[in-house]
Amino acid sequence: MTKQILKVEHLDKAYQNQSVLHDINFSINKGEVITLLGPSGSGKSTLIRTLNGLENYQAGKIFFEGQEVVPTEKNWQKLRQKIGMVFQSYDLFPNLTVLDNILLGPTKVQKRNKEELLPEVVDLLKRVDLEEYQNVYPRQLSGGQKQRTAIVRALMLHPEFMLFDEVTASLDPEMVRGVLDIIKNLANQNDMTMIIVTHEMNFAKQIADRVLFLQDGSILEDTNGQDFFDHPQTDRAQKFLKSMDF
Numbered sequence: 001m002t003k004q005i006l007k008v009e010h011l012d013k014a015y016q017n018q019s020v021l022h023d024i025n026f027s028i029n030k031g032e033v034i035t036l037l038g039p040s041g042s043g044k045s046t047l048i049r050t051l052n053g054l055e056n057y058q059a060g061k062i063f064f065e066g067q068e069v070v071p072t073e074k075n076w077q078k079l080r081q082k083i084g085m086v087f088q089s090y091d092l093f094p095n096l097t098v099l100d101n102i103l104l105g106p107t108k109v110q111k112r113n114k115e116e117l118l119p120e121v122v123d124l125l126k127r128v129d130l131e132e133y134q135n136v137y138p139r140q141l142s143g144g145q146k147q148r149t150a151i152v153r154a155l156m157l158h159p160e161f162m163l164f165d166e167v168t169a170s171l172d173p174e175m176v177r178g179v180l181d182i183i184k185n186l187a188n189q190n191d192m193t194m195i196i197v198t199h200e201m202n203f204a205k206q207i208a209d210r211v212l213f214l215q216d217g218s219i220l221e222d223t224n225g226q227d228f229f230d231h232p233q234t235d236r237a238q239k240f241l242k243s244m245d246f
């Protein structure tokens with residue numbers, strides 16, 4: 001049976017007096033990959049951050065695995081053990097090595113011990129080609145390496161659901177592919193559920209089971225990935241794809 005991971009109902013969000021998300025409704029099932037597309041300022045980052053409790057909202061409901069999320073900081077903290085998030089800025093601690101950055105969450109939040117965690121960290125670092133960098137500090141890494149470290153850090157908490165917010169936006173072009181390949185591998189393995197904000201249209205087309213297209217804070221299209229790229233229904237989405245040279 002298909003398991004619904006997340007459902008959003010009638011979500012409204014404003015910053016001060018500026019309304020940025022209006023009546024957002026969608027759901028995502030286990031193993032599904034959604035890409036969130038839309039012009040700059042359409043509300044993509046705000047929406048994805050709201051799903052992880054990093055932004056408050058004024059109206060609407062969010063359900064995680066069938067249960068309504070009562071939006072208190074304590075509840076979000078608990079949920080963030082199940083919902084991993086990787087941002088455009090890597091947010092690594094500069095005074096901690098790669099290894100210690102990765103171990104911080106599982107040791108502090110989940111109270112697991114370092115020795116027990118090490119084989120898993122090493123395995124994940126191997127998978128992202130960073131095995132040699134365990135004892136290096138973030139300032140000694142390239143942007144792509146930092147981003148791959150941030151992804152491993154998120155995966156160590158064994159999330160059921162991953163949110164990626166423009167993770168390649170600040171990377172040099174030659175670093176982008178490595179990071180996108182890791183996300184693609186994750187999507188193909190483990191039945192990982194994902195919502196991805198990206199400006200990389202080829203990647204979005206390859207990975208998206210579904211596309212949510214946002215415009216001015218509203219979902220204009222919620223459609224199967226292939227259909228969105230082959231036959232966008234709205235003029236606005238057609239124009240958007242053209243503007244992205246797609």
Ligand SMILES: Nc1ncnc2c1ncn2[C@@H]1O[C@H](COP(=O)(O)OP(=O)(O)OP(=O)(O)O)[C@@H](O)[C@H]1O
Nearest residue numbers: 015016018020038039040041042043044045046047
């Ligand atoms: N912290 C904030 N305070 C006030 N307004 C904000 C804040 N963050 C975003 N906004 C506004 O909310 C709207 C949506 O911004 P958001 O960053 O979610 O869009 P986006 O689709 O992710 O854009 P981009 O593709 O450029 O990253 C914009 O008008 C933006 O100026």
